[in-house]
Amino acid sequence: MRQRTAKIIARYMPQMARCQLSRRCYDPPMVAASHNVLVVVPALNEEESVGAVVTTILSENPGATVLVVDDGSTDATRNVALAAGARVASLPFNLGVGGAMRVGFHYALDHGHDVVVQVDADGQHDPAEIPTLVENLREADLVLGARFAGVGGYKVRGPRRWAMVVLASVLSRSLHTRLTDTTSGFRASGPRAIALFARHYPAEYLGDTIESLVIAARSGLRVVQTPVAMRSRTTGTPSHNAIKSAIYLGRAVLALIFAYVRPSSTYGTKVVT
Amino acid sequence: MSLASYLLGIGASLLVLGFAVEQLRRRRMRERHAVWWFAAGFLALAASVFPRSLDWLASTIGISVPVNLVFFASIAILFLVSLQHSAELTALESKTRALAEQVALLELRLKDAEDQARRDD
DSSP states (O other): HHHHHHHHHHHHHHHHHHHHHHHSSOOOOOSSSSSSSEEEEEEEEEETTTHHHHHHHHHHSEEEEOEEEOOOOOSSHHHHHTTTTEEEEOSSSSHHHHHHHHHHHHHHHTOOOOEEEEOOTTSSSSSHHHHHHHHHHHSSSSEEEEESSSSSSOOOTTTHHHHHHHHHHHHHHHHHSOOOTTTOOOOOHHHHEEEEHHHHOOSSHHHHHHHIIHHHHHHHHOOEEEEBBBOOSSSOOOOOOOOHHHHHHHHHHHHHHHHSSSSSGTSSSOOOO | HHHHHHHHHHHHHHHHHHHHHHHTTSSSOOEEEEEEEEHHHHHHHHHOOHOOOOOOOHTTOOOOSSHHHHHHHHHHHHHHHHHHHHHHHHHHHHHHHHHHHHHHHHHHHHHHHHHHHHHOO
């Protein structure tokens, strides 16, 4: 396992180093024709929906491995996921999406997966769209499934919308691509992104969405978005509280600012292999 | 200043110093945390043994009521200690998080190894 990890890093890190020097990267990414896809599903108390999500992922994506990262659930999430045919890594306590995804990226490195797709356990991401995301990895290191790009009926208003607009415009500029939905949790990472994120995926609040994109930008990864339809959640309700939305806006802007002013040494963009 | 309040000042600062030494001696406090309490204790001791020095220092830096200097120094030290604790807490949290991630992955590998061993039997 360790040798395999070292091999993957040795294979992809030289490209990353080149990208860092030029700040922008146009090397064709290293995704083979047949992918070894790992679908990571962070799950916190999702026993009602995780089973169907796993089953759909497996039926829509034969050959993919599903890793459910049980983020300290107190319900039957783990057993439901196992019964549905997923591999399950259980965190001893809740770490948030960032921590769960770090487990996923480490698992991918250890087991030689060259693509990691993140899918939410609440059923709002359509597993039938996974091949579309993976297909787009031919031209990018990180593909975001965007909710407002014309497909599906997902609408947001108020401070939460302003936050999304601000984030989209700043991140679009720094990633040299048009992004409309930067907080999407539906995303596919290629080998270079996996190698970077396994070491430096942020675990703070909003780090898994906003800061991870800034890290990608500052490390010279290529990011694109592709429109995806969102299904309404199968369980739970999204929050539309104005005060909560305003707090969200503040924290999002703060996270964005600190992601840019952070010394690059904390990203370890000069990764020692 | 009465003799009682003079002795109270000295007693209180000796108590702080004694407590810091004892915690350090029993390995209940690490040196980098104890250093703040030593600094606070020694300053308090100096000011209570030689109250005149406090008056002199206050007038030198332009503080008209000497006791304000005491408040200022105390708040400054507590503030710095609190900052240090926040930073250490963050460091501890990230270490705990890394351990939790490792545990989850190791558990998965252990399960796989056990299943493999069972199949080989």
